[in-house]
Amino acid sequence: MSTMPESTSTAGKRVRLSREQRQRQLLDVAWRLAREEGTDALTLPRMAEEAGVTKPLIYDHFSTRNGLLTALYQDFDARQTAVIDAAIEAREPTLEGTARVIATSYIECVLSQGREIPGILAGLAGSPELEAVKRDYQLVFIEKCRNALASFTRPKGILQPSFWAMLGAADALAHAAATGEITVEQAQSELYEIIVAMVGRRPSA
Known part of the structure; x- marks a missing residue:
């Protein structure tokens, strides 16, 4: 699996995030999802959808659902x-x-x-x-x-x-x-x- 960071869009521009910045973004999305819908919603495919990133990137950061919850x-x-x-x-x-x-x-x-x-x-x-x-x-x-x-x-x-x-x-x-x-x-x-x-x-x- 690739460990290269993906880009995100800001005001129409593509901004490449570092791995640490992407991790922070993904954790913020996970906290919001847990707060709004409960921890049952915290699956890796759902996280990819909510964060607007590919599934391989999510799996690269957390590997498993337990990895996400532990993070x-x-x-x-x-x-x-x-x-x-x-x-x-x-x-x-x-x-x-x-x-x-x-x-x-x-x-x-x-x-x-x-x-x-x-x-x-x-x-x-x-x-x-x-x-x-x-x-x-x-x-x-x-x-x-x-x-x-x-x-x-x-x-x-x-x-x-x-x-x-x-x-x-x-x-x-x-x-x-x-x-x-x-x-x-x-x-x-x-x-x-x-x-x-x-x-x-x-x-x-």
Whole structure:
């Protein structure tokens, strides 16, 4: 399959996109399609039709539907990481300020994709690709939180099981907020309390 970028039309002119630009365009089309019609609409032939490109080009970028869904999850996580990094960098350097920033930015990032992310995760359920990608991002997020909270913890620090419990709670709260079971403010407040309590908890020997 050819890896040469295709051209696109802008104001009557043909513009050749780089591979990275084409990937960005295709992901934007996929997000719009998922938002408007749900993730069931995310098939590679439908993507080619919506993006106005050939089927070989779509297959060259994503290979399979799972490849497309995995790329969308990676795109979401990359943007989530950038938002959280910026928020942590600008935070008030206290436990309360750090916990508030982590809680607020995490919930906001998940909600920014509305119903698309749950649909993508459901579509990739049991997928080895997703499991590997998701675990890598989870470990990066845990390490980010560990570093941000390190100056407020006891000498032994926060144990790994506590971070996994926090992450599970964060995902559950974000999902509840996305479905309207609780408000965004309630989700953020509860996650904030969980983080503060986690830091204050005395690690077992």
